[in-house]
Amino acid sequence: MARKIGSSSDITGPRIRAAAMQLFARHGFAAVSMRQIAADVGVQAGALYLYTADKQALLFDLMQDHMTNLLAAVDTLPLQPTATAQLDQFARFHIGYHLDRPEAVFIAYMELRNLSPDNFATIESLRRRYEDHLQTILTQGADTGAFTVPDTKMATLALIAMLTGVTNWYREGGRLARADVQTLYADMALRAVGGRL
Amino acid sequence: MARKIGSSSDITGPRIRAAAMQLFARHGFAAVSMRQIAADVGVQAGALYLYTADKQALLFDLMQDHMTNLLAAVDTLPLQPTATAQLDQFARFHIGYHLDRPEAVFIAYMELRNLSPDNFATIESLRRRYEDHLQTILTQGADTGAFTVPDTKMATLALIAMLTGVTNWYREGGRLARADVQTLYADMALRAVGGRL
DNA sequence: CCTTGAACTGAACACCTATTCAGATAAACA
DNA sequence: TGTTTATCTGAATAGGTGTTCAGTTCAAGG
Numbered sequence: 001m002a003r004k005i006g007s008s009s010d011i012t013g014p015r016i017r018a019a020a021m022q023l024f025a026r027h028g029f030a031a032v033s034m035r036q037i038a039a040d041v042g043v044q045a046g047a048l049y050l051y052t053a054d055k056q057a058l059l060f061d062l063m064q065d066h067m068t069n070l071l072a073a074v075d076t077l078p079l080q081p082t083a084t085a086q087l088d089q090f091a092r093f094h095i096g097y098h099l100d101r102p103e104a105v106f107i108a109y110m111e112l113r114n115l116s117p118d119n120f121a122t123i124e125s126l127r128r129r130y131e132d133h134l135q136t137i138l139t140q141g142a143d144t145g146a147f148t149v150p151d152t153k154m155a156t157l158a159l160i161a162m163l164t165g166v167t168n169w170y171r172e173g174g175r176l177a178r179a180d181v182q183t184l185y186a187d188m189a190l191r192a193v194g195g196r197l
Numbered sequence: 198m199a200r201k202i203g204s205s206s207d208i209t210g211p212r213i214r215a216a217a218m219q220l221f222a223r224h225g226f227a228a229v230s231m232r233q234i235a236a237d238v239g240v241q242a243g244a245l246y247l248y249t250a251d252k253q254a255l256l257f258d259l260m261q262d263h264m265t266n267l268l269a270a271v272d273t274l275p276l277q278p279t280a281t282a283q284l285d286q287f288a289r290f291h292i293g294y295h296l297d298r299p300e301a302v303f304i305a306y307m308e309l310r311n312l313s314p315d316n317f318a319t320i321e322s323l324r325r326r327y328e329d330h331l332q333t334i335l336t337q338g339a340d341t342g343a344f345t346v347p348d349t350k351m352a353t354l355a356l357i358a359m360l361t362g363v364t365n366w367y368r369e370g371g372r373l374a375r376a377d378v379q380t381l382y383a384d385m386a387l388r389a390v391g392g393r394l
Numbered sequence: 395c396c397t398t399g400a401a402c403t404g405a406a407c408a409c410c411t412a413t414t415c416a417g418a419t420a421a422a423c424a
Numbered sequence: 425t426g427t428t429t430a431t432c433t434g435a436a437t438a439g440g441t442g443t444t445c446a447g448t449t450c451a452a453g454g
Contacts, residue, residue: 002418003431012431028310030227034412046414047432055412110307113225150381154373158385161362162355169354176351184347188355192389199448200401209401231442243444244402252442 004043013051015041020058025103029059029114059111060119066104067126073097074133083141084195090134091186094163099178105167131156138193148194159189201240210248212238217255222300226256226311256308257316263301264323270294271330280338281392287331288383291360296375302364328353335390345391356386 019040023032034055038045052058077093080086098105108123115123135156141147149155163185170181187197216237220229231252235242249255274290277283295302305320312320332353338344346352360382367378384394 002433003420004433005420007420007431009431026310028225028227030225031311033410035410043431044433045412046434049413050431113223114228151373154378154381155385157362157366158359158382161365162359162389165354165358168358176348181351184351185355188352188389191391192359192385194388199403200450201403202450204401204450206401230440232440240401241403242442243404246443247401 009051012041012043012047016048016051017058017062021062021103021107024059024062024111025106029055029107029111056114056116056119059107059114060116060123062104063108063111063115063119063123064126066101066108067123067130070097071126071130074130083137083144083146084190086137087134087141087147087190087193087195088186090137091159091163091189092182094160095166095182095185096178098164098167099170099172102167105164109164131160134159141193141195146195155193159192162192163189206248209238209240209244213240213245213248214255214259218259218300218304221256221259221308222303226252226304226308253311253313253316256304257312257320259301260305260308260312260316260320261323263298263305264320264327267294268323268327271327280334280341280343281387283334284331284338284344284387284390284392285383287334288356288360288386289379291357292363292379292382293375295361295364296367296369299364302361306361328357331356338390338392343392352390356389359389360386 016037019037020032023036023040034048035045037058038048041048048058052061074090074093074097077089080089112120112123135152138147138149138152138155138159142149142152166181166185170176170178172178176184190197213234216234217229220234220237231245232242234255235245238245245255249258271287271290271294274286277286309317309320332349335344335346335349335352335356339346339349363378363382367373367375369375373381387394
């Protein structure tokens, strides 16, 4: 046997990435073998190497895609008139975006240590660029007196940790609706930096 | 060769746990082999099985020890007169305790998925018991009107995520002193739940 | 001093790992 | 239809995995 009927790189490529994402998120990068990914796609392990240089590149591509998509999405947010409105928008966006992609988020936060040093540096710089969005909002709010933030960098990291934490417990169809969670977290974030509702 | 000179289970046992903790924290449970741990201790892989039933038990023991120590420590905190003072104390305690044990914390939060179902359930229940400490504080604060918390369970998880996030960026000897970080985070936590400084 | 048992080795077991590649097959194009 | 080329297999390479255990050596107690 060799080439499968109906085979095409347009289909197999995305299927490999999807399988890798699911398996990496569920079991962790190190615990997943290329053979498992291949089996999930319905292909032999060797075929994966037509689509990725190695296992490391597979992880890196998933993380880089996630980060660039996240940055592209946050860039489309409309400018709000006040820092308060901007923070509210950012908090709701962050939660919504992350709840829509639990697997990509999980990988992006858990598998950083499995990246090669070069790949790690690339992902880290993308992450810093995302954090800068929030930090800019906090700085503006502090300048206009809307917020009370003794250290904007620290407040940025604190808020992002809080907001990202939603993905650890939120389940669709649970006790709280997504919009409620977004509202409650946005309010907490705003108050945490001394803003008024 | 067989028994090493100066060998004793009082020494080798702790050394194995220490090596496992360090390696698991640095590279992840799945990425670390029993032979690596043994090499770190200066022993052959087979010797590890005099101290642990298997690799899974090694991970579980580390996590269980961490959680029970954490619970024991939080139980020694003195009772404070107000919910505000209690939250302040809890926030400072949580940050201080976690910054003192970065490796144990890292493992406890990252390796949950590598626990067997039974072990996972055990660790999860310990974690819930810890969260209950904070939730009790928030409930009391809400009852006395000191806090404004629409959903105490959610606020609990949000605050813990925020506070634990410190371990991701704080480095001893960095820009900010530990006490400053504790103060700033405690203030943010208090304000996040509508408390007044 | 000698025996007992704790502590450890080194080899083995059965299996899994990432990665490569010659060869085979089906799709795409002429 | 025939030829080219993209796609995939199956086997191989060179190593690593957790775990077990007979045999060996040292430390401790009588």
